[in-house]
Amino acid sequence: MGYLEKKDAIILLEDGTIFHGKAVGKGGTATGEICFNTGTTGYQEVFTDPSYFGQLMVTTNAHIGNYGVSSGDEESDSIKIAGLVCKNFSEVFSRENADGDLLSLLEKKNLVILSDVDTRALVSYIRDNGAQNAILSSELDDLEELKMQLSRVPSMNGLELASKVSCKEPYYFGDENSPIKISVLDLGVKKNILRNLALRGVYIKVFPYDTSFEMMSSFSPDGYLLSNGPGDPEPLADAIQTAKDILTADKPLFGICLGHQVIALANGISTYKMHNGHRGINHPILNLETGKGEITSQNHGFAISREDTEKNTNVKITHYHLNDNTVAGIKHVSKPCFSVQYHPEAGPGPNDATYLFDQFINLIHTTKKVTT
Structure with missing residues (x-):
């Protein structure tokens, strides 16, 4: 060279x-x-x-x-x-x-x-x-x-970008003979999220960012995942409605990053643009349910309101960021739903948070036992 x-x-x-x-x-x-x-x-x-x-x-x-x-x-x-x-x-x-x-x-x-x-x-x-x-x-x-x-460059605040990176047509990932099926709403999904699910014996169908709950349900999935992605979550009206419909149907739901923000909005929790965001592979998180710390991979310029979350009786904070006390994870108190503001699939980054995929699979198994 x-x-x-x-x-x-x-x-x-x-x-x-x-x-x-x-x-x-x-x-x-x-x-x-x-x-x-x-x-x-x-x-x-x-x-x-x-x-x-x-x-x-x-x-x-x-x-x-x-x-x-x-x-x-x-x-x-x-x-x-x-x-x-x-x-x-x-x-x-x-x-x-x-x-x-x-x-x-x-x-x-x-x-x-x-x-x-x-x-x-x-x-x-x-x-x-x-x-x-x-x-x-x-x-x-x-x-x-x-x-x-x-x-002439538009501000990131209010900018919808998921449509720029989402798939145009649904596609499948993993082993079609797997016993668990999950529908993924592609807001900008990373391959490593799909790899982590497939490694846990999941057959996945990935849908475009504006797909309805009814269309995602046509796959007869055992659970739903809202992926990461770019831009402001507030303009994603279709995704927010889909999250509301999944919650109404009491189906297992997991949100990652932008998906976490969409779930928050579906629960009446507002989002805001951060001063400079969290982007790196060594962000410290505290898991309030276990008392353990996690070193995590993060990439987001928006976050959910801590004040709104603390006032919301339907949602509980499960994780927070140790550097600035921003909300890093929530779960619904009466629905099979949880989400995190960081990347459990890493790629790049540490593997401290990969347990969240196991938690999602366990939630699916638990929900299936209750409903059968």
Whole structure:
């Protein structure tokens, strides 16, 4: 491999702040909400996670690309981030099971990549001033034009993005002879969620984001899962109604991340946009039911109202985030329903929370015994 071609580039934030760097490869211009991820590994999983759709990703780890990519590490069928900002982008990689380099994967999406950025300063700025829209560009001839382009980028607050990443048609995953069947509402589902269910002997049918309860029920499932995904949960009227209908029918229901927020909204609990969100693989959670701590993988810019949750007599808080006391998990007091704000499937991240999939399967078995 030769040396990477690099051109001068800038990062222009919505508040007018500018950071400088170098565009790797073709360069160009990209817009979106700029945020950061603190994971030291797992960049391929992060970049292919549908929950990051429409976001410009700043990586806090100093080296990106140094262990290449592997087809088994993708969480969806393509790169989902809108642009990448890093300190050092490595063209050379060393990893026994790598089957390619990161640059080639990113160039398939014509992704704008900026390196040689003072990411410590940029992340500190975002941390203090909040996630906001930004534009990355190696086309520096007209700063006013870049400002104009940036002004047209919609705010993440109120933005529905699940439709951009959800499947267009239903599909199946797992062994069709498995004794348990689950219908998954695809709001931007990660492959590792489906893998974790399949490993536990589940046959899955995945449905588009706006599918009704009646249509999901046509699979005759034993339980329902609302997946992770990008954007603001409030515009997802169809998904919220589907969650309400599942609750009314007393069917087992599990929500992950965006699915957790949709379940909260279905129970009359409001959501809000966070200052800079939780994005990383070492977020500490306290399980209030066991008293145990968990280190978790997280990726969300919205959260549910703690005040609303505490006032809601139908819902109980089961987990909270130890850094800022935000609600990280809830369960319904009279329905077979629970949800978490983090990623029990990890990919990337630790496996402290994979027990939640077992908890879901046990809930299904318990519900089936009661109803038979």
